[in-house]
Amino acid sequence: MTPLRVPDALTPRRRTVLAWTALGLAILLLLVGSLTVWVKRQALDTNSWVDASSRLLEDDDVRELAAAELVDALFSGPDLEGRIRRLLPPEVQGLAGPATGLLREAALPAAEDLLARPATQRLWREANRRAHQRLLALLDGDDSGLLRSSGGDVVLDLRPLVERLGDRIGLTPALPPGAGQVTILRSERLGAAQEAVKAIRTLSVLLVVVVVVLLGVALWLAEGFRRRMLVALAAGLIGVGGVLLVVRRVAGDAIVDALTDPVTRDAGRAVWLIGTDLLRDLALALLLYGVLLLAGAWLAGPARRAVAARRRLAPVVRDHPVAIWGAGAALLLAVLVWGPSSGSRRLLGILVLAALVAAGVEALRRVILAEDVPGPPGAT
Structure with missing residues (x-):
């Protein structure tokens, strides 16, 4: 099957601009989508x-x-x-x-x-x-x-x-x-609440789909610099997770101070922290996925230690493929057991995580096998 290639009509400069623009929009929409997903899971589940x-x-x-x-x-x-x-x-x-x-x-x-x-x-x-x-x-x-x-x-x-x-x-x-x-x-707010619920339910799904499509487009256009794109994506995931944690802290302090008095402040803070636990879990999940993606991109990169690590892994990848896929399965299981977000334990979340881990393992396996060229006799 012939892989999809970037149209020749796109110049390298235009392709680069489009790729980075798609990635930037994806990360921005991921931040907005994370908030809508949190509201949906917290208030509507x-x-x-x-x-x-x-x-x-x-x-x-x-x-x-x-x-x-x-x-x-x-x-x-x-x-x-x-x-x-x-x-x-x-x-x-x-x-x-x-x-x-x-x-x-x-x-x-x-x-x-x-x-x-x-x-x-x-x-x-x-x-x-x-x-x-x-x-x-x-x-x-x-x-x-x-x-x-x-x-x-x-x-x-x-x-x-x-x-x-x-x-x-x-x-x-x-x-x-x-x-x-x-x-x-209140009865006078029923219509607005119904419209808000419809919007949240629609956006929580639509934004996820748009983010996935934009990321796919960005990686497709990033022919020749995909590893840099993956590093940027990892940094974006970590950044969004950090922003969500900061929002939870800063907004929480402002809201609690505005809506409580000294007598009820401790109870108000407890309400906010419990009510935003899912937001914290979502932020931690994005941080984890960003760190894992960053580690994978580094391992596939030109750094001397990364190259040495790939050389050490080459015999295992070449002669024991089951062990490599078993390690990928163990990583997936570890993420599911930790369960930084409730979505990672749902069927769709499990399937998406499994697909991402499988794609990462296969990409890294191909890089290692491509470099696995026997050296001269006596080389170590």
Whole structure:
């Protein structure tokens, strides 16, 4: 089969410019695509959503803040002091005010204990799974099984947890409308949210395809300087991974400082870090792939140590091809076991990684075999 060649109409200068332009666009779109993929996997994947929400409740700072919200909801009922006064004997009804304060103080550790229990966290996990599935149905235009709606707003109803807290401290709550409810999506923003979801889903796929095509075009045009192109690509992957880590840190500090106060800052920071774990994993994956590609490009290059390494590998490559492919398979397995990104453990991600590793091993094998020319007798 005749390999595809660059058209003769393209001058070397034009071909070089086009190749580097395609690579630059690919790296730029990779940065944008990485952010859309993160949003899609974090916000629009139910398993990722449930995992993040469960880890939030396991965090001490977040759990303390959530417990305070439950207590506020429990004690937000009308005339709570009057109801407590009626429960007390006539001779001590004047102590209803202090009794209410003491009861509120006792409710906070009770709420923290309630949220720390595995049974409550399991209920929280399943409640978030159902809520997220219904929210996605709403965003996809299916309003047949929505979250409970209040005034047209989509809300997550935490009243059962508030009522369970009341049972634990012996207080039957009379909750006002809206108490214990967390607004997930306001009705006036539903249309914008649906359009945003469609855009994110489309871009997360489209950008990946465009990046792959641009990289293919860049490598095709880079006839005669492909190794330099691969080195630049490796540097681009490392750069994008580094930018994502910097964005996570800098944006996180700015967002947490803007949306929290000194009391809630630790909980806000925990929420941001847990919510951006997938972004960190994606950044680490790009860093890893960039380092591996850079190492492969160096090994195939003209450096003296690289040439010496290829000479030492030549007998194994020539006489034991199974060992070389086994080493490639071991490298692929190591990446999958480490799993720097959730995508590397999905079928498509595994197939893409396997294809890239196979292409790299085959390219390096051909370079080594092409150089494997027997030396004069007695040469070492």
